[in-house]
Amino acid sequence: MARKASAILLATPMLMPLVRELGIDPVHFAAIIATNLGMGLITPPTAPLLYLGSLVGKVPLVRMLSPTCVFLLFAYLPVVVMTTYCPALSLTLPRMMGF
Numbered sequence: 096m097a098r099k100a101s102a103i104l105l106a107t108p109m110l111m112p113l114v115r116e117l118g119i120d121p122v123h124f125a126a127i128i129a130t131n132l133g134m135g136l137i138t139p140p141t142a143p144l145l146y147l148g149s150l151v152g153k154v155p156l157v158r159m160l161s162p163t164c165v166f167l168l169f170a171y172l173p174v175v176v177m178t179t180y181c182p183a184l185s186l187t188l189p190r191m192m193g194f
Contacts (some may be wrong), residue, residue, distance in 0.1 A: 103131050119182075122194050126185045130178045134171050137163060
């Protein structure tokens with residue numbers, strides 16, 4: 096979690112002027128940052144959450160890679176694509192809450 100927070104703190108201020116210039120909604124940009132950084136935490140080769148899960152579950156990392164790749168391909172990748180390229184879909188709930 097600390098890596099995700101530090102990545103958000105580093106990436107957001109650098110990219111925010113570009114996001115404003117492109118006309119992207121800041122709430123949509125936050126959703127894009129969160130989903131993409133979340134995917135980065137479980138994507139090999141670094142995958143700090145996979146290493147942590149391997150240590151906690153006492154399961155070899157190699158045994159976890161195949162199910163994780165299936166999950167990434169069929170579950171996480173569509174969510175990242177929809178969040179990034181369908182702003183109406185990713186902004187529905189924030190707009191209902193008044194953001």
